[in-house]
Amino acid sequence: MSGTTMIVLIVFIAVGFSVMSKMFNQYLAQQKSQQNKYNDTLQKELDTLKERVATLEKIVTDESYALKEQFKKL
Template identity: 45%
Template structure:
């Protein structure tokens, strides 16, 4: 193997390993960003689910008030 061939191989190996290292680093950054986004999305879903449960409870309470017979009597009295 000549000296020129060895120099070319060393340069190719160096450049190739640098490219592979950069690709791996980018992969790790993407993975950490994805996990962060996933955690934030899960927190948002939990908050929205909690709010939905609270709203359903409020609607049930309002339905109970409106369908109560004494409520309609109060409405008729207020009309007079």
């Protein structure tokens, strides 16, 4: 293998690794973006469920609710 061939081969390898590195970084950025969207969706659902539980706690701990349950038992 001549010196020129080796230099060309080294340049191709360096450029190839550079391109692959950029492609991999773009792939990771896309995965992170999708994960962030999924996390946002889960956070919204969690907030909604917390609100619903708080509403149910208010209903159950309300004195009129307890009174209605006592009337039902009679």
